[in-house]
Amino acid sequence: MPPAFHDFAAALTYDDLPEAVLAVLRRSFLDTMGVAAAASTTPMSDIARNCAMALFGTGQAGGSRILMNGATVSPAGAAMAGAFTVDSIDAHDGSSPCKGHAGAAVFPAMLALSDIRGEMKGSDFAVLLAIAYEVSYRAGLAQHATCAEYHTSGAWTAVGVATAAARALDCTADQIRHAAGIGEYHGPRSQMMRCIDHPTMLRDGVGWGAPSGVTAAYLAQMGFTGAPALTCEQAPEYWHDLGKAWRLVEDTHYKPYPCCRWAHPAMDAAGDLMRDHGLTHRQIARVDIKTFHNATRLAGHRPATADEFAYAIAFPVAAMIVRGQVGARELTPSTLRDPEILRVSNATQLIDDPHFTSMSDGKRWAQVTLTLTDGTEITSSPRTPRGDTDLPLSDAEISEKFHLFADPVLGRARAREIETLCRHFDSLAENDFARLRDLCLTPVDRHVPAI
Incomplete structure (x- = not known):
């Protein structure tokens, strides 16, 4: 029998972590900090920080940066x-x-807990990350x-955050079990397709997750009860190999582009067609x-904000066709107004394909056809x-992405040290x-205009 998830979380040690798990955590740490650096310049980030400073003052638990x-x-x-x-x-x-996505919630939460504790080795932090990712x-x-x-x-x-945070607070296995139940019960059951149909700053719900x-972890530490977490205790088929196989190794992906993953196969396909056939965007009549x-349902032919860009396909694909990259x-607002990107985006049609829908369970499929101005398809x-x-993505590609996002905001020296x-x-x-x-927690130097 596999260990119960709360016993697993209470007992896990650094020596239990396979090298493959550690390799993913190292890549995710670097990748997430690069995204965080660039993201720290967004209006959404400013609002979230101001709200936190207004409503989440320090108390008996202490302060986290x-x-x-x-x-x-x-x-x-x-x-x-x-x-957020x-x-x-x-x-x-x-x-x-x-x-x-897990990392967007896991890293900010675990860094906050680490900052409270102060004295922590990297191996201790790796254990918390592994618990949070795997349970999530x-x-x-x-x-x-x-x-x-x-x-x-x-x-x-x-x-996942509740489980790992309870471990960070030195909770017992029983308290960890209750923390997960509290986190599941009070966590945001927000509707993803609502934000896709109507893109706003709500995004993927991790800002409240x-x-x-x-x-939940602090409540459980103080004696608040909330077990069971149904997703952890009443779906055994997803927990039978806990501690033997690692979902975070099998399932974690990395994004080369800053928009919804569902757009990526079309962006890759369009970029490859442009490069392989030596095309320029002026030759594209239709996509x-x-x-x-x-x-x-992403659509997004004329996004007016970065939030609308994030949940679009037509415009990011057009940007790939025109600029050869999407970073x-x-x-930026100037890109969203680019007349040539808008021309290609408006000439883009999305086709709902039942076969691709049936195949896209755990995978994301797309096929792109470019029609040229001379009628060639x-x-x-x-x-x-x-x-x-x-x-x-190779380690070199992860590094390149990190520096593309982080260097203009952090400066090359700080970014290199983080890497x-x-x-x-x-x-x-x-x-x-x-x-x-x-x-990771000290203020950034804004070398470039805010996104």
Whole structure:
């Protein structure tokens, strides 16, 4: 019999973590901090920080610094502001089988708990991350299998964050069990398709999933009861190999582009067609994107904000065709008004394909046809996006993305130091890990205009 999830969380040690798990955590640490750096310049991040400072003052638990900002608030406030910050640019790691993201909630929450504790080795932090990711992913799979409605990542990351946060607070296995139940019950069961149909700053729900999980852990430590977490205790098929297999290794993907994962296979296909055929955007008369049903609801031919860009396909694909890349620069207001990108975007049609819908369970499929001004049609093969475990981004590509996002905001020297420490964070002694934590939590130097 596998251990109960709360016994697993209470007993897990650094020596129990396979190298493959540590490799994913190192990559996710670096990738998430790059996204956080660029995201710290967004209006959504500013609002979340100001709200945290207004409503989440420090109390008996002490103060935690807000990610990439340094302002001190409660641990729940730091988790909230940090999670909203990372989620404000849709470029963080994710899980296609879970149809969502863990790192955007996990890192802000665990850094907040680490900041409260102060003395912590990198190996201790790795254990917390592993618990939070693994429980989040398994709870997410169970929730999607047992709930008719498609809920955001905040719903299931609340469970994983609660479990790991309770471990960080030295709770007993029974208290950890109650923390997960509290986090699941009070976590945000927010409707993902609502934000896709009507894009706003609500995003993926992690802004409330992270503080819900942190708050649940403190409640459980104080004796508040809330077990069971149904996703952890009444869906055994998703927990039978806990401690033997690792979902975070099998399922974690990385994004090359700052927009919804559902748009990525079409963006990759369009970019490859442009490069392989030596085309320029002026040769493109029409774009047809055949993809799965939910992806067609992204639409987004003329996004007016970065939030609308994040949940679009037509415009990001057009940006790829015109500029050959889609990075943080493509989220700026001037890009959203680019007349050539808008021309191609308006000439783009999304086709709801039942076959791709049937195939897109745990994968994301699309096929692109470019019609040239001379009438020639060029069609890609059906494909899934880069960054999945079967088409992984290399360490060099993760590094390039990190510096693309982080350097203009943090400066090259600070970004390089973060990268160096993230590459082996789990082996850092207390002082060195404290240095990495400081680099992630202190204010940024805004070398470039806000996104």
